[in-house]
Amino acid sequence: MYDVAVIGSGAAGGAVAYLLADAGLKTALVEKGPWMKRGDFSKDEIAYCRRDIVTPNLFEEYHVIEELSEGRWVQRPTYETGWSFWNGNIVGGSSNLMSGMFHRMHPDDFRLLERYGPIEGANIVDWPISYEELEPYYDRVEELVGISGTFREHPLEPPRKRKKFPQPATRENRITELFDISCRRRGLTPLVTPRAILSERRGGRNGCYYSNFCGSYGCSSGAKGSSREAFIEPALKTGNLTLIDNTFVKRLVTSSKRSVGYADAVDSRSGREVKIRAKLFVVAAQAHESVRLLFNSANSHYPDGLANSSGELGKNLIFSAGGWGEADLDRKSLSKEMFDAMMEPGLFVNRSILDWYRLKEGGRSLKGALVEFMFGHQNFIRRAAMSKYSKDGKLLWGEELEKVLRYRFTQSKRIRFEVFNDWLPTDECRITIDPTRKDRFGMPVGKLRVNSHPYDLKLARKVAQKAEAVLKEMGARNIVTSVSSTPPQNLIAGGCRFGDDPSKSVLNRHCQSHDIPNLFVADASFMPTGGSVPYTWTIYANALRVAEYIKKEFSCISARS
Amino acid sequence: MLTLSTVHVHCTIKGYSTVMNRREFIGTAASLAAFGSSVSLSAERLESEKHESALDVIFSVQRHFFPKGLATMPDADTFNAARYTKEALEHKSFDPDIRAILFEGAKRLQGMAGESISKLTYKKRERLLRKFEEDRFGSYWLSQVMNLTLEALLSDPIYGGNVDETGWRSFGLKPGLPRPKKRYCGV
Numbered sequence A: 001m002y003d004v005a006v007i008g009s010g011a012a013g014g015a016v017a018y019l020l021a022d023a024g025l026k027t028a029l030v031e032k033g034p035w036m037k038r039g040d041f042s043k044d045e046i047a048y049c050r051r052d053i054v055t056p057n058l059f060e061e062y063h064v065i066e067e068l069s070e071g072r073w074v075q076r077p078t079y080e081t082g083w084s085f086w087n088g089n090i091v092g093g094s095s096n097l098m099s100g101m102f103h104r105m106h107p108d109d110f111r112l113l114e115r116y117g118p119i120e121g122a123n124i125v126d127w128p129i130s131y132e133e134l135e136p137y138y139d140r141v142e143e144l145v146g147i148s149g150t151f152r153e154h155p156l157e158p159p160r161k162r163k164k165f166p167q168p169a170t171r172e173n174r175i176t177e178l179f180d181i182s183c184r185r186r187g188l189t190p191l192v193t194p195r196a197i198l199s200e201r202r203g204g205r206n207g208c209y210y211s212n213f214c215g216s217y218g219c220s221s222g223a224k225g226s227s228r229e230a231f232i233e234p235a236l237k238t239g240n241l242t243l244i245d246n247t248f249v250k251r252l253v254t255s256s257k258r259s260v261g262y263a264d265a266v267d268s269r270s271g272r273e274v275k276i277r278a279k280l281f282v283v284a285a286q287a288h289e290s291v292r293l294l295f296n297s298a299n300s301h302y303p304d305g306l307a308n309s310s311g312e313l314g315k316n317l318i319f320s321a322g323g324w325g326e327a328d329l330d331r332k333s334l335s336k337e338m339f340d341a342m343m344e345p346g347l348f349v350n351r352s353i354l355d356w357y358r359l360k361e362g363g364r365s366l367k368g369a370l371v372e373f374m375f376g377h378q379n380f381i382r383r384a385a386m387s388k389y390s391k392d393g394k395l396l397w398g399e400e401l402e403k404v405l406r407y408r409f410t411q412s413k414r415i416r417f418e419v420f421n422d423w424l425p426t427d428e429c430r431i432t433i434d435p436t437r438k439d440r441f442g443m444p445v446g447k448l449r450v451n452s453h454p455y456d457l458k459l460a461r462k463v464a465q466k467a468e469a470v471l472k473e474m475g476a477r478n479i480v481t482s483v484s485s486t487p488p489q490n491l492i493a494g495g496c497r498f499g500d501d502p503s504k505s506v507l508n509r510h511c512q513s514h515d516i517p518n519l520f521v522a523d524a525s526f527m528p529t530g531g532s533v534p535y536t537w538t539i540y541a542n543a544l545r546v547a548e549y550i551k552k553e554f555s556c557i558s559a560r561s
Numbered sequence B: 001m002l003t004l005s006t007v008h009v010h011c012t013i014k015g016y017s018t019v020m021n022r023r024e025f026i027g028t029a030a031s032l033a034a035f036g037s038s039v040s041l042s043a044e045r046l047e048s049e050k051h052e053s054a055l056d057v058i059f060s061v062q063r064h065f066f067p068k069g070l071a072t073m074p075d076a077d078t079f080n081a082a083r084y085t086k087e088a089l090e091h092k093s094f095d096p097d098i099r100a101i102l103f104e105g106a107k108r109l110q111g112m113a114g115e116s117i118s119k120l121t122y123k124k125r126e127r128l129l130r131k132f133e134e135d136r137f138g139s140y141w142l143s144q145v146m147n148l149t150l151e152a153l154l155s156d157p158i159y160g161g162n163v164d165e166t167g168w169r170s171f172g173l174k175p176g177l178p179r180p181k182k183r184y185c186g187v
């Protein structure tokens, strides 16, 4: 029997397992996917970006997505659409494939209701903890993961204990000079985006070699601060961690009303059934899959799913998004010198704008957004495929296609922004399971109803316009912007809200089930609101906070269960 | 890129989301089942006559998309679009619904042409494909054939296309390192 079994080895699971193994607890880390190591990764666009190789085959494992279409909810299984909600199912989870643009949430984000007031139709609640309580863990993540960056003072920058980042910022493409000047001309303060990427060698991890293909790919140098590199590899060295890969947890089985006894799992290659016994369980399967696991673990004590006495399980699903825009920077927009420098592959843009995190409207303060700037993804096939239509929607081929591809590959680069504003929690964005549809393990699949609050779209449009103005100032051409209620499937949170009131939340402030003391949920599902930043720094920080609590209380909890 | 959002999968084709299209096509094309929709096709089955003639149609269209004599881009035979396409379709990771749509579309296009597409003059073939594009299914089919051909042009040569890196070289593209040692990560 293990002291602790952690289910899911991604950002949250890896961080929890690291801290507990380091504290001497016998920890099992259970992962449905295979263990791909640093040397296994390559920049193979077909395998990583065009087929389901590091994610399950959608005909075997899928989700059902419910979207509003012409006023009607339409359900579509993802194998019919190709819109996969798997994000990286290998040891280390999607953190292997992330771009590592890291942001802390702002103190306001923990007090959204108190600070900005209610919004009709949105289920906004304040967090039971404050920024100050999470700050030491944000700080620890910087150290453990190795976050690189350059601190610049900004009135909306979340307070930090240390000004200096543990690693200097990663190298930047010279286009940042133009970006910075353009921002200043518009009275904006460009900030250097902190990255979960080592700029210099540290321990067994090499610094970034600017491979030009970062997001969506595994890292071959160890520079990317994935859960596997930053937490799982070091945790294995303690001798207290058992990594159980290729093992899918189907359900958690309770031994009494107040205790989970074992995880019912299956070897995903051989189909052999496995029972994993532990004194304490931490679920970290990524928000939507953690919720699904809890629903699928319903039993006679908990007919509506584990940890669901409040009836809140699966509700208030949120995403980290808002909108995006892209434009071309080319010979016409840039001097020859700047154009040549920009075309060098590999180096980053690493810029974000925080100036719009708080907005004013009619004398009233509004919660705004963060905007992140980057080059568009460098994938060759994708870039070509995105360029294959003429303006009037005709497919291009032959000479016409050649001309467009020459422009795309040799005469221009896409500059892109992504707007991150709150995805307000609503009744129409939630996770349930579909008992009529089962995956290859015979388990009901997760059903995600996805929709956003009209306020989010209004705000995103407002901020996207401001971001567009920066691109125009840079001289970028062919600007396209998109603001829609289609969520990004890789930045997902909510569904197991934490809170102090057991009738209104799934988890308590320690991310422990209100109903079952030896059950914790450590991924982003705890978040009642998501802030206006991508989540992963917060996921890492909170997972360490949860693990710290488990470490302190382990004897007490395990004695009681 | 952080958000795997609209552009990644919800790629809009002529104003219609691909999400809508695929479902619609699977639902309406009665003969799709015959081409193995939602089931794995083995390499052996691709050798069968029915698939061979469909593949020939696809190869002819690829040759039309990438003809000989372009200034920089290689023609479809030079980067071996046919080999790439056949082997990609045979691999279990290829979406079986899209595979079925590809075969069904080839049959429809052949029916529209009335004679071997490869034997048509360039002009006639051009007219035929533009006519086929007017139909939603035809437009979707052509875009899928183009996607496959662009994969053949720009993927790592390990997959059988992009012979001698002609696709990359024609645009001065530097591949990311390390390059793959096995197709599909060895899966």
Ligand SMILES: Cc1cc2nc3c(=O)[nH]c(=O)nc-3n(C[C@H](O)[C@H](O)[C@H](O)COP(=O)(O)OP(=O)(O)OC[C@H]3O[C@@H](n4cnc5c(N)ncnc54)[C@H](O)[C@@H]3O)c2cc1C
Residues within 6 Å of the ligand: A007, A008, A009, A010, A011, A012, A013, A030, A031, A032, A033, A087, A088, A089, A090, A091, A092, A093, A094, A095, A096, A097, A098, A099, A100, A101, A102, A103, A215, A216, A217, A247, A248, A249, A250, A284, A285, A286, A287, A289, A293, A490, A491, A492, A523, A524, A534, A535, A536, A537, A539, B001, B002, B003, B004
């Ligand atoms: C291309 C891409 C780019 C990104 N860029 C950024 C970025 O720049 N900044 C940022 O902040 N975030 C980014 N992210 C998001 C980031 O990766 C996620 O927020 C983070 O990894 C989520 O952590 P998690 O632990 O909740 O889930 P994951 O890291 O996905 O881990 C969950 C793990 O649980 C496993 N699992 C699921 N169910 C079971 C089960 N039943 N049994 C056993 N195992 C199970 C899964 O296989 C997976 O390995 C990006 C993601 C992607 C895909």
Ligand code: SF4
Residues within 6 Å of the ligand: A197, A198, A207, A208, A209, A210, A211, A212, A213, A214, A215, A217, A218, A219, A220, A221, A222, A223, A224
């Ligand atoms: S080497 Fe650098 S750019 Fe390449 S994947 Fe690793 S962290 Fe990203």
